[in-house]
Amino acid sequence: MQFKSQAVAKPYFIAAIALFIGQIVFGLIMGLQYVKGDFLFPEIPFNVARMVHTNLLIVWILFGFMGAAYYLIPEETQTELWSPKLAITMFWVFLVAGALTILGYLLVPYATLAQLTGNDILATMGREFLEQPLPTKLGIVVVALAFLLNIGMTLLKGRKTSISLILVLGLTGLAVFFLFSFYNPANLVKDKYYWWWVVHLWVEGVWELILGAILAFVLIKVTGVDREVIEKWLYVIITMTLITGIIGTGHHYYWIGTPSYWQVWGSVFSAMEPIPFFMLTVFAFNMVNKRRREHPNKAATLWALGTGVMAFLGAGVWGFLHTLAPVNYYTHGTQITAAHGHMAFYGAYAMVVLTIISYAMPQLRGRAANSNAAQVCEMWAFWLMTIAMVFITLFLTGAGILQTWLQRIATTPMSFMDTQAQLSIFYWLRETAGVVFAVGLITYVVSFFIKGETPAN
Amino acid sequence: MINSALKNGPPGDLAIWIFILAEMSVFGVLFAVYAFDRSNQVELFNLSQATLNRVSGFINTLILLTSSYFVVRAVSAIKRNDSSACAKWLIGGMLFGLIFMTVKSFEYYDEFSHGISMDTNDFYMFYIALTFFHFLHVLMGLIIFSFILFKVIRGGYTSTEYHGIETGASFWHMVDLLWIILFPLIYVMH
Amino acid sequence: MNKTLTIIWLVLVLLATVSFQIAHLGLINKTVMLLLAAITFYKGCLVVNYFMDLRSSYWVWKASIFLYLFVVLMVIAIAYLRALT
Numbered sequence: 001m002q003f004k005s006q007a008v009a010k011p012y013f014i015a016a017i018a019l020f021i022g023q024i025v026f027g028l029i030m031g032l033q034y035v036k037g038d039f040l041f042p043e044i045p046f047n048v049a050r051m052v053h054t055n056l057l058i059v060w061i062l063f064g065f066m067g068a069a070y071y072l073i074p075e076e077t078q079t080e081l082w083s084p085k086l087a088i089t090m091f092w093v094f095l096v097a098g099a100l101t102i103l104g105y106l107l108v109p110y111a112t113l114a115q116l117t118g119n120d121i122l123a124t125m126g127r128e129f130l131e132q133p134l135p136t137k138l139g140i141v142v143v144a145l146a147f148l149l150n151i152g153m154t155l156l157k158g159r160k161t162s163i164s165l166i167l168v169l170g171l172t173g174l175a176v177f178f179l180f181s182f183y184n185p186a187n188l189v190k191d192k193y194y195w196w197w198v199v200h201l202w203v204e205g206v207w208e209l210i211l212g213a214i215l216a217f218v219l220i221k222v223t224g225v226d227r228e229v230i231e232k233w234l235y236v237i238i239t240m241t242l243i244t245g246i247i248g249t250g251h252h253y254y255w256i257g258t259p260s261y262w263q264v265w266g267s268v269f270s271a272m273e274p275i276p277f278f279m280l281t282v283f284a285f286n287m288v289n290k291r292r293r294e295h296p297n298k299a300a301t302l303w304a305l306g307t308g309v310m311a312f313l314g315a316g317v318w319g320f321l322h323t324l325a326p327v328n329y330y331t332h333g334t335q336i337t338a339a340h341g342h343m344a345f346y347g348a349y350a351m352v353v354l355t356i357i358s359y360a361m362p363q364l365r366g367r368a369a370n371s372n373a374a375q376v377c378e379m380w381a382f383w384l385m386t387i388a389m390v391f392i393t394l395f396l397t398g399a400g401i402l403q404t405w406l407q408r409i410a411t412t413p414m415s416f417m418d419t420q421a422q423l424s425i426f427y428w429l430r431e432t433a434g435v436v437f438a439v440g441l442i443t444y445v446v447s448f449f450i451k452g453e454t455p456a457n
Numbered sequence: 458m459i460n461s462a463l464k465n466g467p468p469g470d471l472a473i474w475i476f477i478l479a480e481m482s483v484f485g486v487l488f489a490v491y492a493f494d495r496s497n498q499v500e501l502f503n504l505s506q507a508t509l510n511r512v513s514g515f516i517n518t519l520i521l522l523t524s525s526y527f528v529v530r531a532v533s534a535i536k537r538n539d540s541s542a543c544a545k546w547l548i549g550g551m552l553f554g555l556i557f558m559t560v561k562s563f564e565y566y567d568e569f570s571h572g573i574s575m576d577t578n579d580f581y582m583f584y585i586a587l588t589f590f591h592f593l594h595v596l597m598g599l600i601i602f603s604f605i606l607f608k609v610i611r612g613g614y615t616s617t618e619y620h621g622i623e624t625g626a627s628f629w630h631m632v633d634l635l636w637i638i639l640f641p642l643i644y645v646m647h
Numbered sequence: 648m649n650k651t652l653t654i655i656w657l658v659l660v661l662l663a664t665v666s667f668q669i670a671h672l673g674l675i676n677k678t679v680m681l682l683l684a685a686i687t688f689y690k691g692c693l694v695v696n697y698f699m700d701l702r703s704s705y706w707v708w709k710a711s712i713f714l715y716l717f718v719v720l721m722v723i724a725i726a727y728l729r730a731l732t
């Protein structure tokens with residue numbers, strides 16, 4: 001690595017992987033609870049396992065984004081990080097706050113947790129993905145602001161590149177939109193309207209800027225293609241993201257009580273949201289094809305290409321399948337949603353974090369790339385997790401189609417629970433795939449402990 | 458084929474053309490959705506359309522056509538290495554763009570003060586949304602042009618280097634093209 | 648070159664005025680409407696060829712936008728005819 005302060009990224013990456021493991025453990029628990037409803041009841045009821053699973057996902061990805069920024073910003077700006085100490089302090093603050101929050105979910109009844117943490121002062125708890133107690137949410141704001149300050153000051157004193165500017169723009173957007181988690185109107189329509197200003201404008205908005213910037217950085221490093229070419233592609237991709245994704249928010253406004261014109265506007269714009277993901281895939285493959293060097297880190301290149309493909313499939317294709325209002329009318333809130341959600345999140349954000357870790361970790365450990373044995377192990381992990389995720393998605397899609405048919409379209413629709421009973425084969429298959437995914441994750445962790453290096457050429 | 462396409466590319470930056478094609482696609486789909494939605498509620502659409510200020514829309518058509526003409530003359534001027542003429546034509550083009558926005562704003566003011574909004578009915582929803590969406594693109598064009606004008610005045614463009622001007626001009630002509638479809642579709646077709 | 652451009656501009660203004668006058672004088676019927684669609688297509692072609700200056704570019708660019716104009720106006724025409732029934 002070029003700059004000493006890039007080392008602060010390492011704890012962030014390690015924490016990310018640790019929390020990822022936690023996320024999958026709770027994923028497996030829930031997968032079993034889908035078919036054996038009282039598994040671990042009452043110690044870890046489904047709704048608690050779900051909060052832990054989703055909150056861990058978001059937090060590990062945030063750790064990954066911050067690690068990515070701390071690694072690539074000094075290198076892009078060609079200057080040391082403004083305050084490595086602040087970065088490390090915030091690491092511990094975020095980690096401890098996160099751990100306490102998860103423990104709170106697990107050990108304390110939610111209503112009691114709300115009482116204990118001042119939810120009566122400002123009610124922010126109780127919404128999906130935003131279940132965190134008020135102090136945790138405030139903590140996240142503090143950590144985010146400190147992080148932006150640190151990165152921002154570094155950017156100001158150094159060389160400015162498109163990659164660093166877009167990354168910082170995306171991260172700033174992430175922080176700004178998180179503020180909407182504090183706005184919790186009593187009117188249910190407005191509640192849901194603004195909830196999506198956090199969730200949609202994150203994952204189908206500013207997070208895509210972060211994704212593009214990180215991927216562009218890794219591609220410059222492993223392919224050696226001209227920065228100008230890669231940065232131009234990046235601008236086109238993020239422009240398409242914003243054009244389609246901002247008004248595309250309307251695809252969440254079809255049925256929540258907002259005006260019906262959202263069915264037109266949301267459908268038209270969100271239908272085009274796959275375009276930037278398609279461009280991202282073409283971009284990644286194109287750059288690797290036109291490469292000017294044979295970088296020893298083959299694993300990172302694989303992750304980069306895989307991110308493009310899986311993001312396009314999960315976010316783009318699976319998203320498109322249920323984005324048009326006439327389709328969504330029937331599929332809304334079914335296992336189709338779960339199928340899309342899993343592949344999209346894994347393909348876009350989990351994989352881009354794993355991409356940057358794959359590239360940066362060896363560098364942080366003082367080598368151009370890991371040994372052949374370690375890389376092969378890591379690539380096994382890539383395939384195990386990715387193929388497993390494809391199967392998870394296929395099984396949930398099957399479940400979703402059957403569910404939509406039985407519960408909403410058939411001439412004599414079945415009740416929710418009766419329908420669920422019909423889906424259990426899919427859920428068992430999904431859980432099996434989930435176990436394979438977990439094996440992949442273990443393989444991934446193991447790859448870090450295989451010794452040796454491949455020198456730069 | 459790709460090489461030929463790139464060697465003899467359209468005027469201006471390739472990136473803006475991707476943007477242009479994307480924007481045209483979005484508008485194209487919206488125009489189609491409007492036309493089909495109209496076919497389900499013909500009476501309502503015809504009645505509401507009759508309340509629009511067609512004269513105002515027509516004046517705006519002439520304004521935008523003329524603005525585009527001025528921009529074309531600006532590009533023509535820089536190809537002759539005449540920065541000063543280029544600047545004058547560009548200012549003219551921008552001025553007419555501003556007039557377009559002013560006329561449209563007066564139209565909106567009149568309609569809004571009569572209580573018309575996106576919620577009034579489907580026709581007005583499309584009318585407001587489409588013309589406002591177009592309005593924003595006119596504004597975007599003017600912003601792009603102000604950066605270009607600044608560079609023209611400083612002598613940053615020559616007869617061999619006018620890539621940026623062509624880029625902005627291409628975008629502006631798209632804005633004009635969209636209005637050429639929009640005006641007859643929304644204001645006239647009944 | 649400039650003379651050509653000025654003529655094109657005047658033709659566009661003329662076509663726009665003709666279209667407007669037809670509407671203003673209340674002469675709209677099915678045939679007239681389809682004629683207006685054709686005029687719109689032609690105006691679009693003029694902008695594409697002369698203002699956007701795509702005549703000198705590789706044929707794919709010109710063809711794409713012509714195709715676009717044709718498809719969009721076709722769809723609008725079909726919807727219009729559907730509305731008449």
